[in-house]
Amino acid sequence: MEVTTGARTAAAPPSAPDPHGGGRPATARRTRRRRDDSAVAGLFLAPGLLGFLLFIVVPLAGSALISLYEWPLFGTPVFIGLDNxxxxxxxxxxxxxxxxxxxxxxxxxxxxxxxxxxxxxxxxxxxxxxxxxxxxxxxxxxxxxxxxxxxxxxxxxxxxxxxxxxxxxxxxxxxxxxxxxxxxxxxxxxxxxxxxxxxxxxxxxxxxxxxxxxxxxxxxxxxxxxxxxxxxxxxxxxxxxxxxxxxxxxxxxxxxxxxxxxxxxxxxxxxxxxxxxxxxxxxxxxxxxxxxxxxxxxxxxxxxxxxxxxxxxxxxxxxxx
Amino acid sequence: MHVRHLTTTVAAVAGLAVTLTACGGGDDSTSTTGGPLQLYTWVSSQSDREQWESFVSEAQKEDPDLDVTIEGPSFADYWTKVKTRLSGDDTPCLLTTQAARAQELSSLLMPLDDLVEKHDFDLSEVDPSMLEGMTVDDSLRAIPYDAEPVVLFYNADAFTAAGLTPPGPEYSRERFLADATALTTDDHKALAVTPGMFIPAAWATAGDASWLNGDGDLDLTNADFVAQLQDYFDLVAVEGIANPPNAADAADVAQQAFTSGDVDMLIEGPWMYGTFDEAADFTLGVTIVPSPSGRPHGMTAGSGFGIAANCDRPDDAFEAIVALTSTGVQESLAASRGIVPARAEALPAWAEGKAPGAADVVTALLGNATAQVTTPTWNQVETLMTQYSVEGYRGQRSAEEILRTIQDSVGG
Amino acid sequence: MTSEALATRRRAHRRRTTLTWLNTAAVAAVALLFTFPFIWMFLTALKPSNEVFSGSALGSEVRWQNFSDAWTLVPFGRFIANGFFVAIAGAALSVVVAVLSAYAFSRLRFRFRDRLFLLYVATLVLPQEVLVVPLFIMMNEAGYVDTYAALIIPFAFTAFGTFLMRQFFLTIPVEYEEAARIDGASRVRTLWSVLLPQLRAPLSVLGVFSFIGYWNSYLWPLIVINTQDKATVPLGLTMFTGEHGTQWNLVMAASTIAVVPSLFIVVLLQRQLMKGVSMGGFGGR
The missing domain is CATH 1.10.3720.10 (MetI-like)
Known part of the structure; x- marks a missing residue:
């Protein structure tokens, strides 16, 4: 699918979005002036980003790490390199x-x-x-x-x-x-x-x-x-x-x-x-x-x-x- | 979404949460000293829960101070969940295990030998095969409460109708096969079989074969065991006295075929006696699992209570186990739930209300019994056997081939 | 127009009507065949236990009491209450998280925004099954095994909701908000009272799909739930298989009960569902 990473939509008509999540980005920018909302964005993003890191990124990396161990449900994991x-x-x-x-x-x-x-x-x-x-x-x-x-x-x-x-x-x-x-x-x-x-x-x-x-x-x-x-x-x-x-x-x-x-x-x-x-x-x-x-x-x-x-x-x- | 709706929804969810937590039964207040002991066991159904509750209430007659709470997952999940349960918080002290799973759970189960000595617990009254089954690395891990030698149930009416003599405490393979062939017609089979290793293991035990070598390691490919298993597959694939099972069939399919009269014989644990007797509208007969010589060699299955390796109140826990496995409790459960008690003195309570020969068969089997001792990898053996036996019964793979595959996958 | 032409047209019209009805009947027949598993589920639920495998539609008796038996054999009411609680709480959390993140990604300007969003989107193709082992270990270490939190929280942060909401945000002109902002409303206030009212449909779409995802989820509850107290419906369905086998008529009765809420959702919310799917909701299964 094509991802629209276009910025703020300005004059886009409030029509139904493209059905397939793809679609043409409405790229008309209203302001040319660079603005930085980092502080506010941090607040809005915090819950999602925290969860995203904690429950997607960390487990993905963790999965790689765990695969290098002999890891039982009960007991101590043992590092075994690439044996698995x-x-x-x-x-x-x-x-x-x-x-x-x-x-x-x-x-x-x-x-x-x-x-x-x-x-x-x-x-x-x-x-x-x-x-x-x-x-x-x-x-x-x-x-x-x-x-x-x-x-x-x-x-x-x-x-x-x-x-x-x-x-x-x-x-x-x-x-x-x-x-x-x-x-x-x-x-x-x-x-x-x-x-x-x-x-x-x-x-x-x-x-x-x-x-x-x-x-x-x-x-x-x-x-x-x-x-x-x-x-x-x-x-x-x-x-x-x-x-x-x-x-x-x-x-x-x-x-x-x-x-x-x-x-x-x-x-x-x-x-x-x-x-x-x-x-x-x-x-x-x-x-x-x-x-x-x-x-x-x-x-x-x-x-x-x-x-x-x-x-x-x-x-x-x-x-x- | 209207704000009003949202508020209502939030309120409803919050209400639900409070209700759920309130009746959750979670007892977080269990402290390290005193307070109730937790028993972690399988609770598949309300009936299971009642069974454990009657264990506790009967044991309280012996020891009025006994305070045990019960929690647990379904039977199928128990063997996995118990490991995660013990690595969590507020871990239970008491665990249930089958003899067949004692090896698998050995790292979770505290050796009981010292406690047995300290509390002067008399083991001589307890079925020796089950004690052997609960022993891992030369130390006892659980006190069994039942000792259930696998038996062959049969439809006595069908035997009589076919002019066959209902078998008793002796039954040879030869006679079994003759009977089964006589009972089998084009659209009727004499026997029902299930995927999995449990019943084939009992069959092999009756033929004096084992899936373990002398050191207790997995040895599925020894010639005796392979031959016994092939014999068992051949009942279906060659002799045609049973229909091959479906891959995902649990024991219930065969059980239902038996109680509804679709088949005349079924190998099962004696704990099913009451259930079968109630469901069947024919006279229920019990005999041994047929052996080459005709003489009994029983495989005992059974369960017992053990103490979690990380329990900090082992003495309290052991006292609870003593009460939970006492003769009185076993007699009561033998009568109410049909368990075959691990203490011989409680056996008459089981015989009560059963066919006259039933207790003789069980006693005969217990007289020459081997527990279903397994390996720590048994869950995998069981899983693979469930997958592959379906093809064995259909004659698509030989026992040799299947057992070789399983042995290689499990790797000892 | 001549009368002959009129007659031809009328004939053509009549033929078309007949064809329409024949076509409809054919679809109806296919649809009926398609729903046969559900019909069979219901019929089996009414049979006595030893007739489950008989090929006839009805057993020797119609046992409505199977439904109450299924309800009491395992605490099925509890499973349903758990299921609703987890699904509603999970859906609510997913929606809140998605709206906040989507707002940031569509309305705010900050460094690495597009790159971060791409990273989000990239995880859309990540099967959740890849993560269950580490998630389980994390939950276990944190003492969250066998809790509602473990059922709800880990799967409320999938990139999917954010992605979907952002697509919708981008369709709303930014002027409305700017007007409100000029009037001195805060961002949260603008989001709440200007943006969200225009997004009721997408919000309910996301809510419904999250709800269904939680309601039907099986693998994760199977891993992280240890007791019947916390089991959800799919997990509960497998509990009819006990130490002594399965009672199929009761399993089917329970399955029928489990299907009913989904049935209600389909009937009541079909417009949102269809819209949601066609907008790429739900991420395929």
Missing amino acids: YTKLFGDPAFFTALTNTLVFAFVYTALNLALAIAIALWLGTRMKGAGIWRVVFFLPVITPMVANALVWRLMLSDDGVLNSTLGGVGIEGQSWLSDSRFALAAVIAMSVWQSFGYNVVVITAGLTAIPKEILEASRIDGTNPWQRLRYTILPMISPSLFFASTMTMIGAFQVFVQAQVLTQGGPGESTNTLVLYLYRNGFSFDRLGYASAIAWMLFVVVMLVTAVQFAGQRRWVNYDK
Whole structure:
């Protein structure tokens, strides 16, 4: 997303801000004279800045430090240098969790966006109560994920409602949660269900911002719907798509509850994820140092993926309207 | 937001805060001398809380001055939370531990040997396998209150209907398999299994195998244990007498299958007797976990009370434990909660109201019992076994492969 | 316009109406399928415990008492009260912090302002999970494990709120405030009585999203809360799995109860929610 660090807005009309947090900075400066409000700013910033330092900056640095220790929940930490990292790079479960998380992140993000675009377009067609349906799809986004995952676990279990329904129409059910061929897919399916409604709203906002005339003109040019989608609509909503894909991807790397509740990371390690592995190492296996090393790896991976996304945006994201 | 609304909201939140703090039950006033002792234990449900409260109220009959408060997280979280609880403020003196977790919590638990001697506490009345289970590095870490040898529950009506003889205090693998095969049909299984290490460990113990080597270190890959585990996986994967479990299934799925009559047999702790008897509308039978010879070799699970390593009132705490584990308390809890008491003299209280043979089976198992002694890394073993056993039961991985993976991950 | 043309138009209109309704019916069907998990949650909550895994919609009896059982098996009322308290206090704190910081970043001039703001924004992509181990150790050292403060405070300072509020501040012309300032009002007074009244919608957006974030949060409470006294709703839901297994019908009853507040929020505040999301609120999940 493009960040506006522009200064004080002067004559900007009180219109709705750009939907995607990006937008054009209103840079018209009212005064040229340099003014320094440091003292007042200090007061206003103090609570936020203090919290920011204490609960974000310090822990981030602390995480790096802790990863150099063997750090139990109860007892004295011992400095062990880079041993946690050496161990991590020789730990097959870590690499499995990393691979699972990457697969999850990419497949989940792709499905999530594809579904969100499809539903958002559909809800944009002629129908009654589009707003209500949008809210319906949004619902699981704000219900507790634990509750959502629990009911999915019940539905997907061997003798759950999915298999009995399939059985009713003569299809043999599968062990969705206990067969390593399906377990990760089941976790992805549940996660997409849970969250794509959010992107439906984001993309709808992008769609409504497209001027009607442009679509009309395109239609008059004799394009078919697919061409209009491919060459007009998608480029026009590319900033929304970029924002949605970046944030969805970052969210995807945090996958934890779904794996923990649906499959406990199994069968085998087939649904173990970085955050689940981090949590278990830190708080079940009593290895906070090792968990911090995993946390740093997670941090690095997320940064890399986000950086790649930002680097790639120039090719497909169109900020001109 | 209107200022008025804001004020109302703030007032409401403040009110809520006061209410929550008031009924928080946090007792910050516990001083270092006198005052109530805190017992930190698992409190998953109201039922758990009642159990601990009846421990205390029964113990007060022995020692009217006893003053113990109870707090704790859910059972699943307890083993982690207890470590953070002890590194915090106002730490509790009394802890609960299972024998299976004594190793894992050993750094938290004060050695009790000196206190036992000082207070002339007679250990000879307490189940020896459980005492062994509570011993870490040659020192006793907790006084057990129950000694629960894992048993095989069965549906006696189903056995009779199939023309099978309900087993008693002896049960061989051969006969078990024959019975189970006879009871299994296309849409009915004889047995239910659960992911995790607890039941397989009991099965292996019945087959005289262990997951530890002579030094007490984790040795999952020894040939005997691998063979026993493979046998157990094969009940599902080869013999087909049980359905493979789901990865995230807790013990409840199998329990429910048993009490609802979907399966006829279930290996479980004897503490489930009362629950099963109440839920099932068939005659409940109990026998030993089948062994190759047919003779019992029980794996005892059980819990006890210990003293936190950083407790500054160890004598008070020990006196409390003496009261909490006394025969009277155990008899009362055996009757009301169905725990199998760690003191043999309290066992008749458990036998009361149970099927005639039940106490014989338990006594027979306790006669040749090994406690479920584990390693400090057991939580990881249990977690990994939960993840991997699902594939073992499906025949997708061998016991050898799974145990090798776990052994390598845990690293002793 | 000829009568024939009129008739054609009317026919076209009728066809369009029919199509609209067919389309609506199709969406309704998809939406119904989509909400099936919630329906199943509710149906399971009414079943006897040994029929949880049966495929039929209704059990042999409809047990409303499962709801009261769930309420008493674990102190679920307490979890809900805790959840509301933590979420409301957390949301209030987040909003206050965000408004103050956003004011400084959008209205005041000081050295390193833009660089500092960039640093803030950079942490938007930082997964909170990276921080839980050190945060936990900090809380433990400070004696804050198992307190409401530990649930509320660490996550009230995310850059997200500041970022969002600043975006809104930038849309408000600065003239109004200058007028007030010339009349001698202090900065706090200007912020309170000139700026905030124009920002009611964004404030409620941020408040609602913070509320939901706290209400649904699971990993951090799981780590930092030790007793039932302080547990919030998601944590409470996992407590039905005890030493002796899970009672699924009660878990589903409790889940249904846990979903209700979210349902209310969606119904009552859908406009703010939708607006919030489309303005980039909530940061994706």
